[in-house]
Amino acid sequence: MAETLRVGGTDVKTRSPFGVFVLALVTLGIYYFVWYYKVNRELRDAANINTSPVMAVLAITIGWIIIVPPFVSWYRTFKRIQQAQQAAHLTSEANPILGFILYVVALYFLPVELLYAQDELNKLWRARSASP
Numbered sequence: 001m002a003e004t005l006r007v008g009g010t011d012v013k014t015r016s017p018f019g020v021f022v023l024a025l026v027t028l029g030i031y032y033f034v035w036y037y038k039v040n041r042e043l044r045d046a047a048n049i050n051t052s053p054v055m056a057v058l059a060i061t062i063g064w065i066i067i068v069p070p071f072v073s074w075y076r077t078f079k080r081i082q083q084a085q086q087a088a089h090l091t092s093e094a095n096p097i098l099g100f101i102l103y104v105v106a107l108y109f110l111p112v113e114l115l116y117a118q119d120e121l122n123k124l125w126r127a128r129s130a131s132p
Contacts (some may be wrong), residue, residue, distance in 0.1 A: 037056070
């Protein structure tokens, strides 16, 4: 079950990485897009990262028509997570290159990048909610 935390006047959720992964599979990818929108919105609202959640989702859905946008969107999402972690002064940060590689692997197998991204987000939200 997701735990709701208050960060910067915004409610964010620490979700189970495995739960996110399973929901993405069980819903045949629908939750994948919902989750992607939510995490980009949380990064925008709680971490003050300049992003448009709608554009991020459009890039990974209809962006496939031009092939490149989903790759750029996922890389930038991991960069946003890393940027938010740096602002929160976390000692370990997300690695956008590793996240991107996991996304490429996910294209052929299962969405394993969700596990990594959600775990990094959970670290971020716990650290930000603990600080005054």
